[in-house]
Amino acid sequence: MASNDERVDSEGAGGLSLYGYPQCPYCARVLHAIESLGLAIPLRNTMQDGDHRDVVVAALGRGTVPVLRIEGGEGEVEWMPESAEIVRYLVSRFGDGSRDGRE
Numbered sequence: 001m002a003s004n005d006e007r008v009d010s011e012g013a014g015g016l017s018l019y020g021y022p023q024c025p026y027c028a029r030v031l032h033a034i035e036s037l038g039l040a041i042p043l044r045n046t047m048q049d050g051d052h053r054d055v056v057v058a059a060l061g062r063g064t065v066p067v068l069r070i071e072g073g074e075g076e077v078e079w080m081p082e083s084a085e086i087v088r089y090l091v092s093r094f095g096d097g098s099r100d101g102r103e
């Protein structure tokens, strides 16, 4: 598999991708949460691939990572910076106590 994108294992979390890199401690915190929750969220490595970094800068005006890209059902895109906020979002959406699946 020749790609700069690494995939975190297991079930799908459609519409989500994480911009960052594992050596960044704030990104590592998010990657750990993704792994704990068993989510499949592609990692767009901004250290290895300048195009991914450019995308973050274009979206937020700075290259600080981690940033979670959230694409909704209608194709609308939200960019979420801040590791703590990303972890909170993932836990509330996918964690055991999640009520998100309740329709």
Ligand SMILES: N[C@@H](CCC(=O)N[C@@H](CS)C(=O)NCC(=O)O)C(=O)O
Residues within 6 Å of the ligand: 023, 024, 025, 026, 027, 062, 063, 064, 065, 066, 081, 082, 083, 084
């Ligand atoms: N408060 C932020 C800190 C993120 C942060 O400092 N990221 C560093 C890498 S570990 C970074 O991207 N620095 C380069 C920059 O800001 O352009 C968070 O928790 O996500």
